[in-house]
Amino acid sequence: MEKTTEGIGVVKLRQFLKQNLVRNILALYGVQVGAYLFPLISLPYLARILSPEGWGVVAFAQSFGQYLALLVEYGFNLSATRAVVQHRHDPQGLRKLLAGVLGAKLLLGLLALGLTLLAIAVIPTFKMHPQIAWAATFWALASSLSPLWYFQGLERMAFVATLDLLTRALNLLGFLLFVKGPEDGWKVLVLMGGFALLSSLTALCLAYLEVGWAWPRWDWTREALRSGWHLFLSRGAILYNAGNPFILGLFAPPTFVAYYVGAEKIIRAFQGLLWPLIQAIYPRVNHLLVKDPKEAPVFIRKSLILVVLASLCLGGSILGLAHPLVSLFLGQEYKPAIPALQILAFLIPIGALSNVFGILWMVPLGLDRYFGVMILGGGLINLLAASFLARFFYHIGMAWSAVIAEGLVALGMYLLLWKKGLDPLAKRRKK
Numbered sequence: 001m002e003k004t005t006e007g008i009g010v011v012k013l014r015q016f017l018k019q020n021l022v023r024n025i026l027a028l029y030g031v032q033v034g035a036y037l038f039p040l041i042s043l044p045y046l047a048r049i050l051s052p053e054g055w056g057v058v059a060f061a062q063s064f065g066q067y068l069a070l071l072v073e074y075g076f077n078l079s080a081t082r083a084v085v086q087h088r089h090d091p092q093g094l095r096k097l098l099a100g101v102l103g104a105k106l107l108l109g110l111l112a113l114g115l116t117l118l119a120i121a122v123i124p125t126f127k128m129h130p131q132i133a134w135a136a137t138f139w140a141l142a143s144s145l146s147p148l149w150y151f152q153g154l155e156r157m158a159f160v161a162t163l164d165l166l167t168r169a170l171n172l173l174g175f176l177l178f179v180k181g182p183e184d185g186w187k188v189l190v191l192m193g194g195f196a197l198l199s200s201l202t203a204l205c206l207a208y209l210e211v212g213w214a215w216p217r218w219d220w221t222r223e224a225l226r227s228g229w230h231l232f233l234s235r236g237a238i239l240y241n242a243g244n245p246f247i248l249g250l251f252a253p254p255t256f257v258a259y260y261v262g263a264e265k266i267i268r269a270f271q272g273l274l275w276p277l278i279q280a281i282y283p284r285v286n287h288l289l290v291k292d293p294k295e296a297p298v299f300i301r302k303s304l305i306l307v308v309l310a311s312l313c314l315g316g317s318i319l320g321l322a323h324p325l326v327s328l329f330l331g332q333e334y335k336p337a338i339p340a341l342q343i344l345a346f347l348i349p350i351g352a353l354s355n356v357f358g359i360l361w362m363v364p365l366g367l368d369r370y371f372g373v374m375i376l377g378g379g380l381i382n383l384l385a386a387s388f389l390a391r392f393f394y395h396i397g398m399a400w401s402a403v404i405a406e407g408l409v410a411l412g413m414y415l416l417l418w419k420k421g422l423d424p425l426a427k428r429r430k431k
Helices: 002-018 020-073 076-086 091-122 124-128 130-144 148-153 158-178 182-211 218-240 244-249 254-271 275-291 295-329 337-344 347-362 368-419
Strands: none
Touching (some): 020 244, 020 254, 091 130, 091 182, 244 254, 244 368, 254 295, 254 337, 254 347, 295 337, 295 347, 347 368
């Protein structure tokens, strides 16, 4: 009887692992390991070898690159993913979509190059270190070419996860081999860009092998830009997310940028443990809204409970372990980062709420415009708060600005959904 029970348990486990959603969550965790764990492994090395001042300059440039990547990615990770779900059984539609998104990214990439020239001309740090500005631009353009949205929409992430892990492992090896002092800061971004380009081109080749090559056409490119516009506005979250080191660097010396970035990278590593759940659940919600609308609210409530409980555990862990985490990952020179890390820990549960309300519910319901306005509004609130708090309180003020902005976004999203009768916490949606 004991063996029979054990055999049944093994069969159930195999059946569970064969479910498409579960496989995609596991694959997306593979991507997330590459995106957060490898940088976290490299963090102690780079923080020490570059020194706070040198690392602060690199972080400032990388944050500028995040703005450029925001421009080129344009929100396609959401809008194009949704379009792939709609055309998953239409190879011609997928071919047009791939070509249209590629054409849009090439146009936006040219604009990004122009913005880099402008930044070098007006920003003192880039005037002194123009090579690091171009290195950040190269990394931004290379990473933004990735067709992750294509495989995400098809709920096939295993290949991308494997490729991402491999290239990031080589990236880490490159840091250890070629970055030997503060003067090598620009090499960090060049290495990141080189391996991101390798990953992006390989994935693009696979996608085109499946659907066939098509040159970008203006009507396809224009349609991709049009459909992604409101979701592009939603990427304003970068104004109080990855773009904050750039904002802080306009007010504070590079050393304080390094303190903030050190704390933020630890937070993002923990926060990244939740992102595969969001990415895997997103196409499933879109599918349920088309095939079984009554089941979608039930599924989203279960997802909300899962994501929020996990985020509370992660946030609480960081609050209790802030001192040893900073000592382990950053070193004794970064002790001023401890209070910033404790403040940013609140971003994990608050961000989980805004992701569920926004990405998992508002976007699948077609509320792109409201979602974009909410996120952009949060970014503007962050800029206003940072213009005062970061100017006078440096990294501590920047941390509070990010938390305030994220909290107001989550609250605004929930109030909007409640007002429209789409409350994800309610047992029944209003008709």
